[in-house]
Amino acid sequence: MNLIFRRVDLWLVPCLLVCGILLRAEYLREYAQLLNFDVPAGPDVMEYDLRAREILSGRLFPKVPDIHAPLYPLFLALLYHVSNYALFPVRLLQLLLNFGAWIALTKLLERKGVNFKTRMIFLACAMFYPVAFFHQAEIISESLLLPFLTAVFWLLELADTEFDLKKRLLRMAGAGCAAGLAAVTHPLSLSFAGAVILYRFFSKARREALVFLAGLLLVIAPVVLIKSIHYGKLTGIQQNGGFNIWLGNNPDATGGCYLRPGPVWRKLHKAAAGEAEARGISTDRVWLEKSAKFWIQNPLQGMKLYLKKAVMVWSPAELIAGADPMALVYRTHLVRYGVFLLPLLMCFAVAGITAAIKNKERTAIYFFLLGGALYAAQILTVTSGRYRLAMLPALLYFAAYGISCFKWKKFFAVPLIVFGASLFILPPSPAEGAHEAAGILGEAAIRKNQGAKAFKLLSFAREGCNDPARIVNQLGMLLERSNDFKGAEKAYKEAAAGDPESMESFMNLGNLYSRFPAKHKEAQKYYKKALKMSPESALLRYNYGVFLANTKRPAEAEKELLRALECDSSYHPAYNQLGIIALQTGRPEVAEKCFSAALELVPDHRGYRNNLQFVRNGNRSSANN
Helix, strand or coil: HHHHCCCCHHHHHHHHHHHHHHHHHHHHHCCCCCCCCCCCCCCCCCHHHHHHHHHHHHHHHCCCCCCCCCCHHHHHHHHHHHHHHHHHHHHHHHHHHHHHHHHHHHHHHCCCCCCCCHHHHHHHHHCCCHHHHHHHHHCHHHHHHHHHHHHHHHHHHHCCCCCCCCHHHHHHHHHHHHHHHHHHHHHHHHHHHHHHHHHHHHHCHHHHHHHHHHHHHHHHHHHHHHHHHHCCCCCCCCCCCHHHEEEEECCCCCCCCCCCCCHHHHHHHHHHHHHHHHHHHCCHHHHHHHHHHHHHCCCHHHHHHHHHHHHHCCCCCCCCCCCCCCHHHHHHHHHHHHHHHHHHHHHHHHHHHHHHCCCCCCHHHHHHHHHHHHHHHHHHCCCCHHHHHHHHHHHHHHHHCCCCHCCCCHHHHHHHHHHHHHHHHCCCCCCCCCCCHHHHHHHHHHHCHHHHHHCCCCCHHHHHHHHHHHHHHHHHHHHHHCCCCHHHHHHHHHHHHHHCCCHHHHHHHHHHCCCCCCHHHHHHHHHHHHHHHHCCCHHHHHHHHHHHHHCCHHHHHHHHHHHHHHHCCCCCCHHHHHHHHHCCCCCCCHHHHHHHHHHHCCCHHHHHHHHHHHHHHHCCCCCCC
């Protein structure tokens, strides 16, 4: 028995890794029961999904500059290509990638000479802390950050231990490139890169700081240059960064993502876009000017807001992924119970930071820089649990160091009190954001053709969500599918009255009236009204094209369907409809190409496969929508 415990290094690491794998497998099993597991639903998640599909359709650049950094959609497109668009392998591959990054960080600690006890505690935290599972399995850009940050840490360590100047500078350049890849995944990580440059500069390693900066720019500059050339104007890594700053610096700001997508959100963005166009400036500049004006006019309120955000960054309840409400996040037990661990980890992290400073622990310097830089960045912008994901290596390292240095005999009661208090003070509330969560799940249910479940969820969502017009429109669609045309008409008109700025209600009225020959004039009117509001909507162009095709105007229909594909080259229903029109007008070769294009975008679509087989069998009559 003594021999077994003396060789703890032989069995402890495999045991921790097995436990980590089992917990992640259990998380995936539990998550797989939810409606939104294999259907990208909700803000941000849907945007990343659509952008990845657009890339696979051949459009490397969106029609207008993207509000998200470009690397994650490219990565997601690659995963879609490998997995044939199945989300389970995508989530699994992301988890495995991050799992490997945690192992690499543990190995890095060994190289740095960190003692075995601290390394094992760090690995145990990484394997057992469930918040990481949730973020790293999500369809969001942060799920790709940890591997790049791990590469930065490794290359910095290799540079610090290299005596040959040329090799050291080469590794510093590599670290800069890895930081650049992190930046074009999520620009908030630039705060860490900036902290590294300042640290090296003021440590009298100015040449290394400049080489790191050169590596950083080597990745970022081509991205900015190519995007700027493509769009014909200066275009950064992503658009809308100014809005995120304004979101955390305005008279109504709460510190978090208080403003949710909905009528108010759309109204503000429309007003900012109008002002930017009138003044000939970017919308980002509009938001930044508004933020500066807030600070000039309300300095005291601004300082109070910064102090509030400084506390909120470490809120145990702040676990938002994308724009998901709490009720959706807490539907898995592992994540819900993980909330109680954060206060305990923070307690030990504070002890670890204190001990590291006292012991002048140089191995901790980059963890200081990572945690401090991202902490400051969130205070300056807006706090979010998903932004905190990149801080986890620092949090877990200092927690591990704190546990290993903790004076258990003297302060053993402190962790027990903190954990006990968290059980009473921090019970996660699955009801928080329940209506918005029901709206997202209802939309997922619609896409999975589970009408009854969708109707129940959306009816509940309608009672308290912040975007009722969207929910009512979806309810109208369900009523229309069940042939309750009067109910659908009433719902669409109610949605149009509730949010006159949204084209969706008018498009849906056009779709509804297009089904009745006597109502075709009204359908045309509503389609035209919707097109004035959203001329770049692929969905709207497609629906109008179908209407034109059904009213015996194939040439006009083709024009609209091609416009739909100009708006979104991944919009596969437009290819299918073009194939149907081509077949009906005696062009089977064109039809075959269109059906092939549709099937290539959605390989498991039975209707597209049947249409392609239909035309290849020599049929010349018609196919199915």
